[in-house]
Amino acid sequence: MISWAVLAALVLFSAVTYALGRRKLTAQAAGQGRDRAHSRPGYHGAYVMLWVAVPAAAVLLLHGAFGGRIAAAAVQAEKPAAVAALTPQQRMVFYDDVQSTVVGRTPSEIIYAPDVREALDAEAREAVRIEMGLRLAAVAAALVLAVAGFVFSYRRVRPEFRARQHVEGWTAVLLFACSAAAILTTVGIVASLAFESFRFFQAVPPHQFLFGLDWDPQIAMRSDQFATSGAFGAVPLFVGTFLIMLIAMVVAAPIGLLSAIYLAEYASRPTRAVVKPLLEVLAGVPTVVYGFFAALTVGPLFRSTFNAIGAQLLGGPFHELGLYLSQVQNQMALVAGAVMGIMLIPFVSSLSDDIINAVPQSLRDGSLAMGATPSETIKKVVMPAALPGIVAALLLAVSRAIGETMIVTMAAGLQAKTTLNPLDTVTTVTVQIVTLLTGDQEFDSPKTLSAFGLGLTLFVITLILNVIALRIVQKYREQYD
Amino acid sequence: MTDAALPPAGAQPALQRSAIEARLKARRAREARFRWYGRLAITAALLFLAVLLGRIVSQGYTTFVDYRMSVPVYLDPARIDPTDPTGANYDLMVADAVLAKLGETDDALGTTSGKLMALLSTDLGFQLLDKVRADPRLIGQTVTVTGPVRADASLYFKGLVDASAAETDRKLDDRQIAWLEKLRSLGMVSSGFNTSFLTRSDSTEPEQAGVLGAVVGSALMLLVTGLLSVPIGVLAAVYLEEFAPKNRWTSIIEVNINNLAAVPSIVYGLLGLAVFINWLAVPRSSPLVGGLVLALMSLPTVIIATRSALKAVPPSIREAALGVGASRTQTVFHHVLPLAMPGVMTGAILSLAHALGETAPLLMVGMVSFVPGVPAGFTESATVLPVQVFIWENASERAFHERTAAAIMVLLVFMIVMNLAAILLRRRFERRW
Amino acid sequence: MLSQPEGSKDGPVHIELRPQSAHAVDAPAKLRARDVNVFYGDKQALFDASLDVPEKAVTALIGPSGCGKSTFLRCINRMNDTIATARVTGRIELDGEDVNDRSIDPVLLRARVGMVFQKPNPFPKSIFENVAYGPRIHGIATGKRELEHVVETSLKRAGLWNEVADRLQAPGTSLSGGQQQRLVIARAIAVNPEVILMDEPCSALDPIATARVEELIDELREEYCIVIVTHSMAQAARVSQKTAFFHLGKLIESGNTDEIFTNPRDTRTQDYITGRFG
Structure with missing residues (x-):
């Protein structure tokens, strides 16, 4: 990485060139009286500075982003014999250790054979040399570009020079680049997910993934074996996700909608002024906190309640049920679903509030003037008018529930079970993604790649829900604006 | 136009009135019930909030007293x-x-x-x-x-x-x-x-464990997130709102941004893993990579908030500036953007507050490891407060439970401060056109 | 500003008076307002308004914009109740009973006093459901046959039946502006009110639709007591038998329409009518 000193030098140099550009123009434009410069001095300074700073910064940025890979590739290009004899897996660990040695981190605890140990030190020295060289090259290139840029732009500073247009041109390019960042993000998401999933689907066929009923992601112990012993059927995950989402919506939809209706139609201004911020607080609580709450408060509470009920039923006509209830676990789907529902209440409420307030007052007036009560007006006029928007809000809440990670990771289980019983322990797509990627796994195994397959599925489904919801909201808004 | 054979209006007013009155009691009862459902819903929501916060505080406050x-x-x-x-x-x-x-x-x-x-x-x-x-x-x-x-x-x-x-x-x-x-x-x-809870970092021994490392890690990470997402987001919004021609491409971009804002955060973690860690070799578990991932996640929110702030500035301002001969760029940067600043800043602070509490994407980029010290730079291994909460929650020792709750309290305090700052900012500088 | 009556372009305002029917203002008052004041928060919008509204006639409330006529109208069916900051004092008697009395349920009141608004506001339901709304909730008509009968009767009275009989399930919003307003009138009529209040019912309509609605009003006044707020003096002169002039929240004068327009007592009325202010 480039040191702070280099960055500071670049900034300083840019500032100096800015000042120089300004001064040149001021000097030249002075004493010209009516024949004033096209642009103010600041623009000329900025013009020079841009030509100095931007190319140099671009080089440094490229070095920062890709330098590591280029260096690694160069180091690995010529391997000493001892290293070439290693298996690909061992080689990867070896080069990781080389990198750790260079950076000063503690390497892995593998005991290497003496010749490999020697090779490690040699490669480490080589790596240091290459990185130094690359760094020097980058700084030199940046310097050259900066100076060249200065020479080129300084010469053009003249009163007739339309510096402002050029600077504004740069600005437009910068602005456009920034909005391109948003597009690139989407492209990045889709591309990375698709690419890694493609590799996964080469090992596990898509229909087995999408329709298989057995989720048991194991990899073989030997590195050259494929996932012959694992099963990657994701249906239990989909069912688990669906179950928890359903429970969450059963909690969030009625409470969220009713509170939105009350706040929008009945509540007085002071009430609204107090309750709405409090609901915002509920919305702002991080999901990890909800997860903690679910795991350490709600889980034990529900479990002990059900166990107690079960104990009561033992020996009676519902003995079977009692036996089942006294054995339910902390991680039942009901717990994660209920807490997720609580988390979604303010989301549903605030979206619904916006939708309900968008219904024109003239409709309410028309109904009230006919002698309808406020609740009749709401039930028969306002809600039917708001229905598309409400449906969209609920779809967005469903999408949120499906994509939620922390609550389920901390409160739901790891067993993949295809069941709709809320008292059962299930696992979801997001939990599996976390579990698969937070172990000590090498990156390429089908096990870790399956996380990307799951991620792609999740992305596609939430995307579809969101697109539908946003289209509905757009059409609804057009109706009333 | 009207049919002469119709019975005269108001033919049986008395009969009608009694019919209406008969139903009135049931309707009023339904009205009262409906209101109660609304009140119940709000009470339930607020009760959940109270129980949630109450439990956290009651479980965590004991951490702040220690025995030596x-x-x-x-x-x-x-x-x-x-x-x-x-x-x-x-x-x-x-x-x-x-x-x-x-x-x-x-x-x-x-x-x-x-x-x-x-x-x-x-x-x-x-x-x-x-x-x-x-x-x-x-x-x-x-x-x-x-x-x-x-x-x-x-x-x-x-x-x-x-x-x-x-x-x-x-x-x-x-x-x-x-x-x-x-x-x-x-x-x-x-x-x-x-005080050691706030001045020490994570440890395997609960009595020596503190949140300092996580707090510093969060601060470094938020710095990266803020420095990336706010300028890029604001400038992107400025372009889309003020400069871009209104054609099919810009509406596609707009739909795109709205969708990005609703993508689950874990997907951003996967993106970070695939692109930043594997392709660009950014150091795992560092505030840099965490900041990059969360910057991408916050970008759509900042863009949307900035666009609303820009839309709220009346067109008359722009017309006045153009009228005295300012260029488009000058109009936007000297006149419109300064007026939209309070809304922009509020949106930025709120998105950073949200990023502070994010956990899932950071788990993907490796911030879930045990980090005993305070991270010294952006490329060192670090953890953040919510991930620290997650790690400690998994620990089986009882003493870690109280510390987890205490760490949540610290996290919530930071978030409350940031949200309050945003609200105060909005109240103080908001202009009503 | 004054709206020019049809046909005239420039020149002094020309008011055309219609021959009045026998029923005019000597009939017993259906509505009696005494010293009505309305406050929106600290601002007073209506000062001591007192007016008698006769039965089976059209009473027009005229005056420049913001003078309190709509406020007064909304007092009659207690629509001001829906505004949190509104406060109403004084008596408004419908057949002798004070509508603001605690014991009067606004729901019952509004079944007797219907309202038509400035912008047509059909519900997002079918034409049939729009008209059937009132009878359904009040329990006046239950069952398919009764409702169909009520809907048909009301649409016929509103003069809309022939145009919509074949598409009663079409959404109410699919009609033209003038048809929507007549639909809304049919909706109001369906509950058999005694009084119909109209708040600038034609201001959002084109001249042809306006003419049709005015014809309808003329027919309806044989059955109902109608109070119409209008900013068009020409319209007031055409359709009403009694006129009340409001200015800056005060009821300046009221009386027979022809008297008000030919020989007003107050100079302010004179000034308004002759177009000195709008």
Whole structure:
């Protein structure tokens, strides 16, 4: 990485060139009286500075982003014999250790054979040399570009020079680049997910993934074996996700909608002024906190309640049920679903509030003037008018529930079970993604790649829900604006 | 136009009135019930909030009081080698010192001292080691060290250990409890505000674990997120709102951004893993990579918030600026953007507050490892507060539970401060056009 | 500003008076307002308004914008109740009973006093459901046959039946502006009110639709007591038998329409009518 000193030098140099550009123009434009410069001095300074700073910064940025890979590739290009004899897996660990040695981190605890140990030190020295060289090259290139840029732009500073247009041109390019960042993000998401999933689907066929009923992601112990012993059927995950989402919506939809209706139609201004911020607080609580709450408060509470009920039923006509209830676990789907529902209440409420307030007052007036009560007006006029928007809000809440990670990771289980019983322990797509990627796994195994397959599925489904919801909201808004 | 054969209007007013009146009672009852449902819903939501926060505070506040022990320890020269102080067993020396105070001696197998060491934090031993390393002349003298009691002992002093339960069901047996009481009566135990929770980083021992490392990690990460997402987001919004021609491409971009804002955060984590860590080799578990991932996640929110702020500035401002000869760029940057600043800043602060609480994407980029120190730079291994909460929640020891709740309290305090700042900013600088 | 009556372009305002029917203002008052004041928060919008509204006639409330006529109208069916900051004092009697009395349920009141608004506001339901709304909730008509009968009767009275009979299930919003307003009138009529209040019912309509609605009003006044707020003096002169002039929240004068327009007592009325202010 480039040191702070280099960055500071670049900034300083840019500032100096800015000042120089300004001064040149001021000097030249002075004493010209009516024949004033096209642009103010600041623009000329900025013009020079841009030509100095931007190319140099671009080089440094490229070095920062890709330098590591280029260096690694160069180091690995010529391997000493001892290293070439290693298996690909061992080689990867070896080069990781080389990198750790260079950076000063503690390497892995593998005991290497003496010749490999020697090779490690040699490669480490080589790596240091290459990185130094690359760094020097980058700084030199940046310097050259900066100076060249200065020479080129300084010469053009003249009163007739339309510096402002050029600077504004740069600005437009910068602005456009920034909005391109948003597009690139989407492209990045889709591309990375698709690419890694493609590799996964080469090992596990898509229909087995999408329709298989057995989720048991194991990899073989030997590195050259494929996932012959694992099963990657994701249906239990989909069912688990669906179950928890359903429970969450059963909690969030009625409470969220009713509170939105009350706040929008009945509540007085002071009430609204107090309750709405409090609901915002509920919305702002991080999901990890909800997860903690679910795991350490709600889980034990529900479990002990059900166990107690079960104990009561033992020996009676519902003995079977009692036996089942006294054995339910902390991680039942009901717990994660209920807490997720609580988390979604303010989301549903605030979206619904916006939708309900968008219904024109003239409709309410028309109904009230006919002698309808406020609740009749709401039930028969306002809600039917708001229905598309409400449906969209609920779809967005469903999408949120499906994509939620922390609550389920901390409160739901790891067993993949295809069941709709809320008292059962299930696992979801997001939990599996976390579990698969937070172990000590090498990156390429089908096990870790399956996380990307799951991620792609999740992305596609939430995307579809969101697109539908946003289209509905757009059409609804057009109706009333 | 009207049909003459129709019965005259208001033909049976009396009959109609009684029909209406008959139904009125039921309708009024339905009205009252409906209102109650609304009130119930709001009460339920607020109750959940109260229970959630109440539980967290009640579980966590005990962390902020800790119990410390002061022990004068004789640094026996026979047991410490001045050339290699690390070889000595300082924990045993501390235990012997305490045993002496209790008037007991160690047995041949060392089980007594072992039992006692379960009550003493290894921090005492580390302090001695540091002192001896700094000044070897201390060997042979008696040095007093003060440090926290071990987690289970601390729980006992806070009254969280059930002394009446059967001995095998407890973490502390009767002998250990008797020792603790004696030490307390000897005045060797003091309690006070637990500053070490806020000044220390993570540790395997609960009584030595603190949130400083996580706080610094969060701060560094938020810095990266803010420096990336706010400028890029604001400038992107400026382009889309003020400069871009209104055609099919821009509406596609707009739909795109709205969708990005609703993508689950874990997908951004996957993106970070695939692109930043694997392709661009950004150091795993660093504030840099965490900041990059969360910057991408916050970008759509900042863009949307900035666009609303820009839309709220009336067109007359732009027209006035253009009218005096300003260029498009000058109009936007000298006139429109400054007026939209309060809304932009509010949106930026709120998106950063949201990023502070994010956990899932950071788990994907490796921030879930145990990080014992304070991260010194952007490329070092670090953790953030919400991930720290996640890590501690998985720990089985009871003492970690109270610390998890306390860490949540710290996190919530930061978030409340940021949200309040955003609200105050909005109130203070909002303009009503 | 004054709206020009049809046909005239420039020149002094020309008011055309219609011959009045026998029923005029000598009939017993259906509505009696005495010293009505309305406050929106601290601002007073209506000062001591007192007016008698006769039965089976059209009473027009005229005056420049913001003078309190709509406020007064909304007092009659207690629509001001829906505004949180509104406060109403004084008596408004419908057949002798004070509508502001605690014991009067606004729901019952509004079944007797219907309202038509400035912008047509059909519900997002079918034409049939729009008209059937009132009878359904009040329980006046239950069951398919009864509702169909009520809907048909009301649409016929509103003069809309022939145009919509074949598409009663079409959404109410699919009609033209003038048809929507007549639909809304049919909706109001369906509950058999005694009074119909109209707040500038034609201001959002084109001249042809306006003419049709005015014809309808003329027919309806044989059955109902109608109070119409209008900013068009020409309209007031065409359709009403009694006129009340409001200005800056005060009821300046009221009386027979022809008297008000030919021989007003107050100079302010004179000034308004002759177009000195709008």
